[in-house]
Amino acid sequence: xxxxxxxxxxxxxxxxxxxxxxxxxxxxxxxxxAHGQVVEGQSASRRGRPGYDLESLLxxxxxxxxxxxxxxxxxxxxxxxLGISKSSIYYHVDSKEDLLALALDRALGALFxxxxxxxxxxxxxxxxxxxxxxxxxxxxxxxxxxPYVTLLLRARGNxxxxxxxxxxxxxxxxxxADLVAEAERDGDIRPDVDPAVTARLLFGMVNSLVEWxxxxxxxxxxxxxxxxxxxxxxxxxxxxxxxxxxxxxxxxIE
Amino acid sequence: xxxxxxxxxxxxxxxxxxxxxxxxxxxxxxxxxAHGQVVEGQSASRRGRPGYDLESLLxxxxxxxxxxxxxxxxxxxxxxxLGISKSSIYYHVDSKEDLLALALDRALGALFxxxxxxxxxxxxxxxxxxxxxxxxxxxxxxxxxxPYVTLLLRARGNxxxxxxxxxxxxxxxxxxADLVAEAERDGDIRPDVDPAVTARLLFGMVNSLVEWxxxxxxxxxxxxxxxxxxxxxxxxxxxxxxxxxxxxxxxxIE
Numbered sequence: 001x002x003x004x005x006x007x008x009x010x011x012x013x014x015x016x017x018x019x020x021x022x023x024x025x026x027x028x029x030x031x032x033x034a035h036g037q038v039v040e041g042q043s044a045s046r047r048g049r050p051g052y053d054l055e056s057l058l059x060x061x062x063x064x065x066x067x068x069x070x071x072x073x074x075x076x077x078x079x080x081x082l083g084i085s086k087s088s089i090y091y092h093v094d095s096k097e098d099l100l101a102l103a104l105d106r107a108l109g110a111l112f113x114x115x116x117x118x119x120x121x122x123x124x125x126x127x128x129x130x131x132x133x134x135x136x137x138x139x140x141x142x143x144x145x146x147p148y149v150t151l152l153l154r155a156r157g158n159x160x161x162x163x164x165x166x167x168x169x170x171x172x173x174x175x176x177a178d179l180v181a182e183a184e185r186d187g188d189i190r191p192d193v194d195p196a197v198t199a200r201l202l203f204g205m206v207n208s209l210v211e212w213x214x215x216x217x218x219x220x221x222x223x224x225x226x227x228x229x230x231x232x233x234x235x236x237x238x239x240x241x242x243x244x245x246x247x248x249x250x251x252x253i254e
Numbered sequence: 255x256x257x258x259x260x261x262x263x264x265x266x267x268x269x270x271x272x273x274x275x276x277x278x279x280x281x282x283x284x285x286x287x288a289h290g291q292v293v294e295g296q297s298a299s300r301r302g303r304p305g306y307d308l309e310s311l312l313x314x315x316x317x318x319x320x321x322x323x324x325x326x327x328x329x330x331x332x333x334x335x336l337g338i339s340k341s342s343i344y345y346h347v348d349s350k351e352d353l354l355a356l357a358l359d360r361a362l363g364a365l366f367x368x369x370x371x372x373x374x375x376x377x378x379x380x381x382x383x384x385x386x387x388x389x390x391x392x393x394x395x396x397x398x399x400x401p402y403v404t405l406l407l408r409a410r411g412n413x414x415x416x417x418x419x420x421x422x423x424x425x426x427x428x429x430x431a432d433l434v435a436e437a438e439r440d441g442d443i444r445p446d447v448d449p450a451v452t453a454r455l456l457f458g459m460v461n462s463l464v465e466w467x468x469x470x471x472x473x474x475x476x477x478x479x480x481x482x483x484x485x486x487x488x489x490x491x492x493x494x495x496x497x498x499x500x501x502x503x504x505x506x507i508e
Contacts, residue, residue, distance in 0.1 A: 071323055
């Protein structure tokens with residue numbers, strides 16, 4: 001309570017310094033109202049344009065969730081980081097969990113869009129080709145939607161929204177495991193590792209990107225990353241005694 | 255406050271039912287004192303034997319940290335889960351962060367003990383052999399110390415203890431990257447992937463175990479897991495067109 005009182009007095013101070021509306025992700029829009037006390041009339045036009053649209057508000061919320069953990073983040077924390085009152089957040093969403101649901105849906109939607117393409121029955125491609133396309137597509141999704149997928153991969157099932165997301169993650173994992181099993185039956189993938197374990201190791205490697213890949217910091221593109229993941233996973237690190245060491249050809253048993 | 259009042263009244267009830275001291279990880283020892291109000295005399299002998307030793311108290315604390323996140327866990331939460339008062343926890347440690355430090359030290363100590371063996375200058379083994387030993391040893395550590403390594407891998411640097419742990423993690427990552435680079439110079443590892451990226455992908459796969467490996471649930475041993483990780487990482491999933499597809503031989507360019 002002391003903290004929030006301090007925060008709202010800070011808001012009032014900065015509002016006095018910068019009375020004009022500001023938009024954009026990194027600037028603060030100070031509405032000068034605290035803790036649900038909406039001053040009608042004065043705020044009517046502001047409510048329609050509260051400094052953040054849902055998209056930019058979600059981006060900030062997801063960043064805070066990733067920093068502090070979803071459970072460790074309160075609406076008060078979000079309000080402070082956004083520099084707007086809690087009422088202004090409630091203009092866009094009904095609850096903190098709504099923000100989580102939007103973020104997890106975005107990550108899952110992007111991943112399933114790749115999975116759906118790959119599982120298209122008309123494709124007629126061998127399972128190993130589809131598996132590689134799924135890996136490449138997923139790397140691209142991780143790079144494009146990094147904060148959203150990070151949040152998804154850290155979901156532990158503490159809320160019903162997280163539990164639903166975990167169910168969908170398991171569906172995705174099953175698609176991967178089925179492709180690995182099919183590629184094994186085709187004779188394209190080594191049969192000495194259990195398909196479920198193989199699938200988990202493969203996506204363990206893919207998912208590790210959220211821990212270390214920072215698009216702004218390094219020049220490595222998502223396509224280069226996808227090349228590296230596929231090189232390690234499909235062909236292995238060790239240089240082959242015979243044949244093309246960097247070979248991307250499909251190996252088949254004859 | 256309502257919750258903690260409820261919890262302490264539950265403690266009082268169960269204390270009435272089971273007045274004798276109990277030890278061990280899964281049983282509750284109820285000291286019948288709440289919120290720092292130690293009843294001297296009555297509790298003097300109990301303070302010396304508060305139901306948990308540091309080891310079992312740490313195990314429960316780490317489980318709670320992993321469930322709720324370190325930042326999202328209060329001493330009150332730990333007190334409730336342990337079924338002992340906060341004073342009884344403070345008998346063992348000065349703060350929640352002490353528990354975190356003990357847990358992260360354990361994980362890092364185990365990982366560096368493997369790294370130190372592998373980096374022993376007298377070993378004379380090629381880098382690729384030492385890299386494989388480091389991977390196998392790390393898989394074993396992850397399986398043996400799963401909750402502790404899980405906590406380590408989730409540390410985000412929100413406290414000075416976490417930041418110190420992240421510094422040591424980066425030292426470990428550097429050891430891996432150096433071994434990969436050396437194995438590349440030896441001609442044992444494919445040169446088309448950046449050593450730092452290779453190192454991260456390799457340990458991304460290893461570290462993913464904390465997300466899905468549950469020793470109690472599956473019969474897969476740590477040694478089998480290590481085999482699977484090394485098979486995928488060093489030899490790749492794809493069946494080789496020529497030669498031994500499950501080959502564990504060291505490939506060299508001639």
